[in-house]
Amino acid sequence: MGKSTTVVRAGTILAGRELEPMTPGTLVIEGSGISALGPSRSIDAPSDATVVDAPRVTLLPGFIDCHVHIGFADPIEVLAGGVTTARDLGWPPERIHPLARASADGGFTGPLVLAAGPILTAPGGYPSHAQWAPEGTARIVDGPDDAHEAVALTAAEGATVVKVALDESAGPTLGPVTLKAITDAAHRRDLRVTGHVHGLPELVKALDAGLDELAHMLLGPDELPGPLVTRMVRDRVAVVPTLSIRFGPDQTRATGNVARFAAAGGTILYGTDFGNRGPRPGIDAREVAAMARAGMSGRRIIASATVEAARALRLAGAGSLEPGKVADVIGVDGDPLEEPLALARVRMVWRGGNRVARLRNE
Numbered sequence: 575m576g577k578s579t580t581v582v583r584a585g586t587i588l589a590g591r592e593l594e595p596m597t598p599g600t601l602v603i604e605g606s607g608i609s610a611l612g613p614s615r616s617i618d619a620p621s622d623a624t625v626v627d628a629p630r631v632t633l634l635p636g637f638i639d640c641h642v643h644i645g646f647a648d649p650i651e652v653l654a655g656g657v658t659t660a661r662d663l664g665w666p667p668e669r670i671h672p673l674a675r676a677s678a679d680g681g682f683t684g685p686l687v688l689a690a691g692p693i694l695t696a697p698g699g700y701p702s703h704a705q706w707a708p709e710g711t712a713r714i715v716d717g718p719d720d721a722h723e724a725v726a727l728t729a730a731e732g733a734t735v736v737k738v739a740l741d742e743s744a745g746p747t748l749g750p751v752t753l754k755a756i757t758d759a760a761h762r763r764d765l766r767v768t769g770h771v772h773g774l775p776e777l778v779k780a781l782d783a784g785l786d787e788l789a790h791m792l793l794g795p796d797e798l799p800g801p802l803v804t805r806m807v808r809d810r811v812a813v814v815p816t817l818s819i820r821f822g823p824d825q826t827r828a829t830g831n832v833a834r835f836a837a838a839g840g841t842i843l844y845g846t847d848f849g850n851r852g853p854r855p856g857i858d859a860r861e862v863a864a865m866a867r868a869g870m871s872g873r874r875i876i877a878s879a880t881v882e883a884a885r886a887l888r889l890a891g892a893g894s895l896e897p898g899k900v901a902d903v904i905g906v907d908g909d910p911l912e913e914p915l916a917l918a919r920v921r922m923v924w925r926g927g928n929r930v931a932r933l934r935n936e
């Protein structure tokens with residue numbers, strides 16, 4: 575028996591890194607990869623292929639959620655909601671890394687999981703006392719001498735990113751020298767550093783230390799000042815908004831900060847903080863709606879969860895629909911370029927060429 579072939583005749587395909595619409599478009603999945611795609615008239619279905627006719631559906635790359643705590647759910651629910659890769663930003667290493675390793679297997683019923691493991695923090699710092707965090711979620715770094723060892727251990731356990739907490743509202747924070755020692759040690763291992771950052775002084779400290787990414791838009795009430803926006807864009811610091819964990823006026827303020835950063839040309843990576851209160855498993859309608867309110871177009875929202883996220887997470891095989899890429903593909907009902915909320919109407923999901931049989935309920 576050879577590799578199975580599936581031919582999807584879709585209303586539209588968002589093709590390549592430019593997410594160029596092909597209407598109507600046909601995508602061919604062979605085994606675990608994409609073997610061809612193009613305007614429907616130019617693609618012939620092999621006689622033994624499974625053909626899926628989906629004239630109302632737009633096909634796009636599976637979503638990459640850059641901030642989850644997947645231990646709070648059954649991974650299949652996350653995958654069934656259109657998220658084919660999930661980056662976990664805080665969980666005990668002995669629990670998350672075995673799951674992440676298992677997720678790389680084609681038969682795993684869930685998204686590909688990448689993981690930070692523990693969150694590096696000061697003695698007594700966030701999330702040492704956080705209700706949501708199981709024992710072992712925080713890793714204490716007590717001064718710069720401790721930083722090298724903490725990063726080495728975190729990397730050896732399997733981290734693909736290093737997470738730090740800088741939350742002065744929830745306890746002591748890492749000092750500037752310690753933080754710099756952490757980012758330097760991570761960068762020497764070619765690992766990015768992402769940060770949970772509350773207030774402006776902590777943000778400045780983080781930028782001075784060479785932080786690569788905010789794991790949330792600033793969590794405190796401060797407005798991001800223009801010069802800091804400019805600096806973050808210049809230094810290519812990415813932001814994972816996680817607006818769906820914010821509510822009321824707090825969400826409005828955070829959305830305003832995302833809007834200013836986005837308007838200045840900043841890199842935004844889709845991420846929900848799933849597991850926290852707010853986001854539901856899979857592509858989250860409230861997150862998408864808030865990103866749209868921040869002035870992001872449908873195309874830019876999709877790119878933040880696909881092309882841009884794959885680049886930032888160095889997933890060379892994912893993030894776009896092109897021949898030779900892994901077949902992480904979703905189909906949504908409608909035109910998400912025109913109407914971003916169509917992204918939450920997931921009608922079909924393939925991960926690594928395997929179709930997910932049962933999707934989430936609306």
Ligand SMILES: [Zn+2]
Nearest residue numbers: 642663664847
């Ligand atoms: Zn989180």
